[in-house]
Amino acid sequence: MMILGWKKRYSEILKEFNYSEKKDNESAKILNSILKNNKIDEKICKLVKGKTVCVIGSGPSLSDAITKLKNLKIVKIAADSSVNLLLENRIIPEIVVTDLDGDIGSFKKIVKTKCVFVVHAHGDNIKKLEFVKKIKNCIGTTQTKPFGKIKNFGGFTDGDRAVFLANHYGAKKIILFGMDFGDRIGKYSQTKKAERKTKLRKLKRGKSLLEWLSTITNSELFTTSKPIMGFKKISYKEVDTIIT
Template sequence: MHLEFWLKEVYPRIAKDLKLDVEKDRTATKIMAELGKGKFLPADVLKFIEGKDVVVLGPLAKSLDFKWDVLITAGKSILNYDIIPHIHVTDGEEGWKILKKLEEKDCIIILHAHGDNIELLREIVPKLDRFVATTQVEPVNGVYNFCGFTDGDRAAIIAKHFKARSIRLVGFDFERADGLKLRKLKWAEYILRMEGII
């Protein structure tokens, strides 16, 4: 997905539907850019994905009895498994201690800024040494926008962006929720279908 299309066509629809404060997203991005100075990894660290078979792991996998070249976990799904992925995509809800442990085990953290996680960013960013920073609005000062909304669909889009040979989603269910969570999952499913990932 092209960034311009995301910013002009897709994300405004998501924000309107879910009543998101886009200005708070921009504020979160600026805070991330300020707090993370000197800590940001360049996008090039993700180029090892190219040509690889990628598994994006959600929270509902019944086993890990399958193969991958690159394993990407998404958000709080990491709490369900005793595993160190190659990449972990998150907005920080699992807390800084989990993220620090992953970082110390050479997992690449991709930390996302949005209007509802500003306080988490203030807590987490000072604790981490190196990470890739992302946003869902305009990118600034080393904070990227690879597109994608939830941790799960953003992880898959990142794999596609960096030219994975294949992308397999494991442990995802876009129906198992209600209320706002279900609406978010429906947007994730829409994005993944639009991108041809599912």
């Protein structure tokens, strides 16, 4: 089951970035063959449904958010390359959303913990999917039609896909940290210089998807980062009033 309206947006992504739906499907099939039958879906639902959660990206404002994140007692959903800085500050997220482009060394430190990995399959990461065999708690996602053990919650980049995941599992409130979607790329994102222009285009697309999600979600949406249409901009001090 896909979020209503996703097929149209996926078609736009394929066209804009010249991606191959065939390769995306191939990757999803490989991931499906690796994943084990488990009850991780139920575990995520228990963590998220009806709760206030935060989604953590690797934008420029992440370093400023660390102090606040250390003291937050709510479920943390971390996008890919934000994990490295979180672990350096002894913050272990409950959920990691990744296409395995981040710091695998950081992932190795938590693959055997209670942390749930939501691994995304796409045409460019087929060779990296073997790593999933090392993960204790894992579900798989795709941008194409879901099947078998593969889900599709919507979303494009790891960051906005994490927000779509929280929406899918019925989070009451979603608060963004380090999700800037501006013209600067955070130093924690591990983006190579040659990939900068494409990365900025991806961020722009991710932001537009979140703006669309804000019009159809039942979750209350907040951001401590740069303004996003449909998300209420709040300060770190205001976070405490949101989670009580």
